[in-house]
Amino acid sequence: xxxxxxxxxxxxxxxxxxxxxxxxxxxxxxxxxxxxxxxxxxxxxxxxxxxxxxxxxxxxxxxxxxxxxxxxxxxxxxxxxxxxxxxxxxxxxxxxxxxxxxxxxxxxxxxxxxxxxxxxxxxxxxxxxxxxxxxxxxxxxxxxxxxxxxxxxxxxxxxxxxxxxxxxxxxxxxxxxxxxxxx
Amino acid sequence: xxxxxxxxxxxxxxxxxxxxxxxxxxxxxxxxxxxxxxxxxxxxxxxxxxxxxxxxxxxxxxxxxxxxxxxxxxxxxxxxxxxxxxxxxxxxxxxxxxxxxxxxxxxxxxxxxxxxxxxxxxxxxxxxxxxxxxxxxxxxxxxxxxxxxxxxxxxxxxxxxxxxxxxxxxxxxxxxxxxxxxxxxxxxxxxxxxxxxxxxxxxxxxxxxxxxxxxxxxxxxxxxxxxxxxxxxxxxxxxxxxxxxxxxxxxxxxxxxxxxxxxxxxxxxxxxxxxxxxxxxxxxxxxxxxxxxxxxxxxxxxxxxx
Numbered sequence: 157x158x159x160x161x162x163x164x165x166x167x168x169x170x171x172x173x174x175x176x177x178x179x180x181x182x183x184x185x186x187x188x189x190x191x192x193x194x195x196x197x198x199x200x201x202x203x204x205x206x207x208x209x210x211x212x213x214x215x216x217x218x219x220x221x222x223x224x225x226x227x228x229x230x231x232x233x234x235x236x237x238x239x240x241x242x243x244x245x246x247x248x249x250x251x252x253x254x255x256x257x258x259x260x261x262x263x264x265x266x267x268x269x270x271x272x273x274x275x276x277x278x279x280x281x282x283x284x285x286x287x288x289x290x291x292x293x294x295x296x297x298x299x300x301x302x303x304x305x306x307x308x309x310x311x312x313x314x315x316x317x318x319x320x321x322x323x324x325x326x327x328x329x330x331x332x333x334x335x336x337x338x339x
Numbered sequence: 340x341x342x343x344x345x346x347x348x349x350x351x352x353x354x355x356x357x358x359x360x361x362x363x364x365x366x367x368x369x370x371x372x373x374x375x376x377x378x379x380x381x382x383x384x385x386x387x388x389x390x391x392x393x394x395x396x397x398x399x400x401x402x403x404x405x406x407x408x409x410x411x412x413x414x415x416x417x418x419x420x421x422x423x424x425x426x427x428x429x430x431x432x433x434x435x436x437x438x439x440x441x442x443x444x445x446x447x448x449x450x451x452x453x454x455x456x457x458x459x460x461x462x463x464x465x466x467x468x469x470x471x472x473x474x475x476x477x478x479x480x481x482x483x484x485x486x487x488x489x490x491x492x493x494x495x496x497x498x499x500x501x502x503x504x505x506x507x508x509x510x511x512x513x514x515x516x517x518x519x520x521x522x523x524x525x526x527x528x529x530x531x532x533x534x535x536x537x538x539x540x541x542x543x544x545x546x547x548x549x550x551x552x553x554x555x556x557x558x559x560x561x562x563x564x565x566x567x568x569x570x571x572x573x574x575x576x577x578x579x580x581x582x583x584x585x586x587x588x589x590x591x592x593x594x595x596x597x598x599x600x601x602x603x604x605x606x607x608x609x610x611x612x613x614x615x616x617x618x619x620x621x622x623x624x625x626x627x628x629x630x631x632x633x634x635x636x637x638x639x640x641x642x643x644x645x
Contacts, residue, residue: 164542166555166568174534175415177408184404192403193395206403213407217414225553225570226604227368232385235392239357286394300358301388307358321358322349329352329384336390 172220198242243304293328355384379551543641565610572599585616591631
């Protein structure tokens, strides 16, 4: 994605602040696949993910003045909005507290290869990365990032001490980092 | 604080992947502002997360783009009641609360949409027609009033939104003036200056101790104006100041001292005018120093955009 960028991050932010629709369209074209992918992974349903994506881009358009570069890049901010909106939507739907337990039990199934996802990323040669993560590491990243579980919930579900959750998360990310570097 | 221990505790991974309670999130954000190593580690993790989510990237149906563009067009045209389009408030969403905190603003004089009033037919003497005519007039008058009301409401919302942005910029400006009165505050036309095509942006990235820091410099080679955005830059250590220098024909030109830190991330600071520049550098020097920096005092550099 980086190679084709024609706007710097500052230009994107300024463009959005000045309500430049060309900049907004560019932003959509470049970032919507990643954001839609996150929403789809959280919600597991195309229609709901589409609704979330729509809400997310309208929020980006309206709230660009809330973006704080000291907390991360624009893409990170957009990812945070997407994840939070998708998790809100997930919670407001039919996912009740008890289902979280079921989610944990079936967490390994969530990493079954998805044809569409793989088709879209195969050119990057990244598609095998997820499968190469160890199962317990995949589960913790999935629970934390895509299902929005807190440390306490993860500790309870995995029956591990609270302090271990952070360490395990760190180990998972270290392994992910190694795998991403090999690509 | 033992920075390395903090970095290796796993708290940063948990922060970046969104599993910390709010107070711990804030703790990490403060630590990242204070310690360049922590900030650099957070940045690196965020970029890893960005790469990670790309694994799941998938092109959304094209109809979504059309819908979004229709919504923002509608908002921009301010033709309808834009308040209807606001997303539902959400506790966990960092952006959604803002819409509900807009301050009150001055009222703008807005002309209502012109509505053409056709005179009722004079030829009809039938009572039924009289009632019908009266009803039509009432509807038309109501329509004019409603149009006026909604038009005013939507434009007032726009006005308040703009005012909110202006207020924030003003506050940032005041903070900057309080911190260091010697600095020139950004002029009101900063934003319009940046739109000038003669304004070229140069992006500087920090290295070693300032890994992860970034600064943008806007320079207009016609007006010689220089603006600086300390997008991501910590406060200088005690007794030190950050200094911008332009380099032309191997000589240093003083472009002035600037502010950094959390309050400055969105404020374009007006620097001293520069006639010629091949590149820009940032130095960390003793407070009050006006002599060109020694090599080891240079912390960032970048060639200016052609």
